Amino acid sequence: MPRPPTLAVLVQWAAGQYGPQPAQRFRRGGGWAELTYAGLWEAVQETGRGLMALGVRPGDRVAVLSETAPAWTRTHFGALAAGAVVVPVYPTAGDEELTWVLADSGASVAVCGTADLAARVTAVRGGLPELRHVVPMDAPPPHGDVPAAELLARSAAVTPADLCAVVYTSGTTGPPKGCCLTHGNFTAVDDASADLVGGGPGDVTYLYLPLAHLLAQLIQLSVFVRGGTLCYFGGRIEDVVAELAEARPTHLPSVPRLFEKVHATVVSSAEASGPDGRARLEAAVRTGLEAAAVRARGEEPAGELLTAWRAADEGVFARVRAAFGGRLKLAITGAAPIAPQTLDFLRACGIALYEGYGMTEATGVITLNHPGGVRPGTVGRPVPGVEVRIAEDGEVLARGPGVFAGYRNAPAATAGVLDADGWLHTGDLGALDADGYLTITGRKKDLIITSGGKNLAPAPVEFAVQQSRWVSRAVLIGDRRPYPVALLTLDAEEVGAWAAREGVDLGGRPARHPAVRELCAEAVKAANATVSRPARIRAFGIVDGDFTVADGTLTPTLKVRRSVIAERYAIEINALYDRK
Structure with a gap:
């Protein structure tokens, strides 16, 4: 039809x-x-x-x-x-x-x-x-x-050429720019991406993401074209996980944080179950991954693996699937990188989670992992009709029918991202492997140039620090400075649960507690081991509270406003350099 x-x-x-x-x-x-x-x-x-x-x-x-x-x-x-x-x-x-x-x-x-x-x-x-x-x-x-x-x-x-939406990017610097998207942009992206992830009559897609964001609008479009049901969350954002069990969706689009919180909750529960709880959970995940690899080959686990998997499924995996409603066929995530251990955990539990990449200027989708085309650690291959290449300086370029015509009232800004051959200069840094899978390594404009002339991409080390359950945000500082330092914010829920288990009195100021600082120091040490020596964090500070949209340190799409943070915490940043 x-x-x-x-x-x-x-x-x-x-x-x-x-x-x-x-x-x-x-x-x-x-x-x-x-x-x-x-x-x-x-x-x-x-x-x-x-x-x-x-x-x-x-x-x-x-x-x-x-x-x-x-x-x-x-x-x-x-x-x-x-x-x-x-x-x-x-x-x-x-x-x-x-x-x-x-x-x-x-x-x-x-x-x-x-x-x-x-x-x-x-x-x-x-x-x-x-x-x-x-x-x-x-x-x-x-x-x-x-x-x-x-x-x-x-x-x-x-007509398809007519303007459909003006979607404003929540810029980390300067006022937002209005991306002019046509009806043809939307339908082209839907044609290219939605069939990769399926859905149709009888399927239920749970939507809690803001409809002001392009991803949510694309999900809405895909559901209605295919005759599924769009289920809207009905409470506070903090209640999403609890409501999933009641809504029982088959499809779930989300930002990584939701999946990472579910994973962290299971880890905390395992640790609270006794001294060997974490080890038992890790063993169960290894078993689940082995079983998933066997099934990916079109076979079924047998013998000792099947016995071990059944025990792990009864003890862990089935409860995790039940937390998502028990019917989840497919989940999609984007907008930010997701922790590899969370991807492994969900795959072990039997939950298919696919990571993609896009931007408003490309009507939301450029690449996508999907059933039949998955490479963990990447954001997938270009969807049909889209070309991707890497410029000499490492910038990701994209071209296709979803690429916008330009920004409203901003011809100079448009010329800065769209070249004469129709390539969209995304501003992201990345690499393509031999099979065409894309990995995003950072933002071009976020590059830090130290006073010694070293060019550092903050994203890899920040992401590595944020793999710690105790850390909510990590922001690297170091432009025109001798070396990089970082400001961290805490995951209050995880730190509070840890303190309760360990009997630690945080005194109402967890960011100032030496034991909490030691947890963060371990996270920084582990992250430093994953990056080159010049990019390693030499000192860090812990900020009270968290960065938020309301206080202006995050954009509405939860991207860090680095200039705001650098200005607001200038005293704390200078103190980190004074310690050396």
Whole structure:
């Protein structure tokens, strides 16, 4: 069956294909409710006609500010059906960023998920002459006399070359830049990637990632094209793991942190079970990996391996699968590297987790590990239709139908990332192996040049330090300095659990406790052993609390804002050099 040519007609098309099947599953009261594809199309029409009644014209920008929710989806596709362009905005954006995005995009309508968000937009509206309406998401505007046929005509008139979204990158320096993505960009990426990971009627994809992020939007697109069910998380972000057991998804897109926390919880539980608990867990994982390797060859474990695997499955693996709902066929992760030991642990448990790589400027997907094409430690091979090569300076270049046309109102910035031959200069450093699998080694702009002229990529040593359960973040410092040092933040949950097991009184200041510092020192020592001598951390400090989006040290996509951290902790950084 031909797929819809644009996102403007996607839900209408899906309603015709999958009408009575559930499209959305979400919390209502104390339980779960569902909306069919036919019902979703009705809701999308209500929203689209309401926006048209407000005066939204083809090509107008409609900003969407909300946490992930079923109404976000209705608003998204309602705006597209009306011929508008969607501008997703993170609800965590500060007032300065919020104002910039609304002004730069020229949004005429802002749809807000809460009264607080609406109040924030209203407070800055005086500086936004193009913003005509601020409307609540939970109550679509009345559509008055706008006939349904007019909406259908609008959506049918949209072409693949038309602008679909302006998605702002949460830059680590300077204001965000608006990536202009067409309907054709989205459908090309979906065509290239979604069939690699499957899904269809009867499958349930659990979505807790922010729909302001491109990955979540692509997941939403893939689910609806294939007739699956999108299940929205219904509580606080801290409750995601608990809710997974109830939602029982078959597909789970996530950032690495969720999987790493599950792994860390199992390790902590094993350690709490007795002096040999950690050793027993590691033995079980080795058994699980051996069994997984046998199954990858199309065989089944037998003899002593089968006996050992059954014991490990009963004692560990089955409970981990149950924590994810017991039906998980496939999980996808991206946006940041994932700990290799977590990948091994999940593979041993029988959970298929695939790592990919992309960026907003390429409509989210460039490479992907997938069933039939996996190489642990890499981010996979280019998806069909995408070319990847490595420039002389190590930068990853990509070309394909998902690559954007440019940034809104920023021709110079566009020229800086798109060359005359259509290659996107990603800003990431990487390497391709003989089979075409890509490994990302860092960010070009993050390179540190010491006062001795050494060029250091901070990502490898930072990632190595963050393999420690005790460390949440590691940030390497050393530009124009004699050698690198690091600022660390603690994983408060893991450190607290360790202190409780060991009977250590942290005195309310874990970052200052000598025993905690020793744990971090071991993590730094282990990380230093994995990198070249010039890149090794010579001194480190532990920061109280953690870096967050709210305090400006992380972007909404959880990337470190190095310049902010360097300025905010200048005294602590200088003290690290004074110690030497």
